[in-house]
Amino acid sequence: MTTIGAVSDSLLYLNGVSVSFDGFRAINDLSLVLAPGEMRAVIGPNGAGKTTMMDIITGKTRPDTGEVIFRADTDLTKLDEPAIAALGIGRKFQKPTVFEVHNVWDNLLLALAGDRRPRFTMWARETGEERDRIDEILATIRLSDLRHTRSGDLSHGQKQWLEIGMLLAQEPQLLLVDEPVAGMTDSETAQTAELLVEINKTRSVVVVEHDMDFVRALGVRVTVLHEGSVLSEGSIDHVSEDPRVVEVYLGR
Template identity: 60%
Template sequence: MNMFKALARRDQVFDFMTPEVSPVDVRHGPILYLEDVSVSFDGFQAINKLNLTIDDGELRCIIGPNGAGKTTMMDTITGKTRPDSGQVWFGSRHNLLRMSEPEIATLGIGRKFQKPTVFEALTVIENLELAMAADKRVLPSLTARLSSEQRDRIHEVVRLIGLKPAAHGLAGILSHGQKQWLEIGMLLMQRPRLLLVDEPVAGMTEQEMELTADLLTRLAGKGRQSVVVVEHDMGFVRSIARQVTVLHQGSVLAEGTMDQVSSDPRVVEVYLGEESGAEVA
């Protein structure tokens, strides 16, 4: 049995990750909506009238060559970059362009960057405690008294991300893949409704990639979280993809299932060159 499935097969695991009171209204539409978003830097058009819709509980893969606008798109969603024009909505009531980065994170959007950033001198458990704590200073966070519900939540997330055997070990001795899972766990401690994951399998072994695919699939599998994955590894994308969006020159080039986009001549040309007849794989 898959390790993650064995460690986190109970439904209650996902209950600890669901926001206690979600302010996001998705009754009349998607959880994330970008309309005609454009971003330029010193004359370079990073995003050009981008339109993107993510449904509640969806797992979406975003692919595209370097310079396609993937990182700028995530920067715009999280408030790091302000677009020149367009709209970005989280549910039907929250205009993200009027909110700061901390406000957007508090609202329920979590982002995992490509390079994991964990506190290597702290244990796995302590990293999760720190991620959950209201007071983000290290000493108050580690000396605060946890409630039984908080302790249960930490241990459920530890099992979910497959790090129970390493729970009391230092994060610094974890493998690259395990650090990636720990960072995902740290985001889950904040109960996000939308999780943005940037190149999660870069530098991973084949086994770590398989476990990561299972983890991300299950996060969205209960329909309680939406997951957007930006990734260059097409084998990994194919293993998790339900719906794929292809970005090119800051706009959506193609959208559909992996089979649909991989057989699109425009996608083949963008990825493999005009003279190649091979499919994206």
């Protein structure tokens, strides 16, 4: 295990995390520290363990060993998905997953921070406050005109934005965003980059992405994963000159 920076001033702290499936080590002694308010891009070839890392942070997968600590005091490995979501960690999936039979408005309504227990939702009525907040988010994600559209009828890019909007509605401290621009047009990609930068003003973000132009446009610190552990870390220019990174990507 490599020991890294202090837990106390971190938002998210992964130390020596490993997990294997049937003998295959998907994550191998991974360590990563995210400061409060930071945006981090995570890149790496297929199978580097990017999605598994997200699964571990959000409680979908339990690591075999290692620590995952949020806000310096909460051990995430002991919690399940809803508990972690309630702590303020939101996740956007690689494939856009919105509730297709509900319209855009209802999707956001369900995502809004609030009491999630059945005994509350059974009697809940939409409040003016909730309406204002949804209007605000609709404006941010540029879907104000489509509020009554069934979300299953949205275009691919619109679904991606709706999902980001749902993340915002959750009011998380940390957003985990998996390949937000996959399948988007160039202009949509640029708009998404703007959106993330905007979001980062108030929240921390971890973006997993393949698209190097997009990562460059974000202009943030980059972590390169390879075979389940950190290969290199630093600015985009730093990592793209790192010979180990070049070797992994170009297979020299």
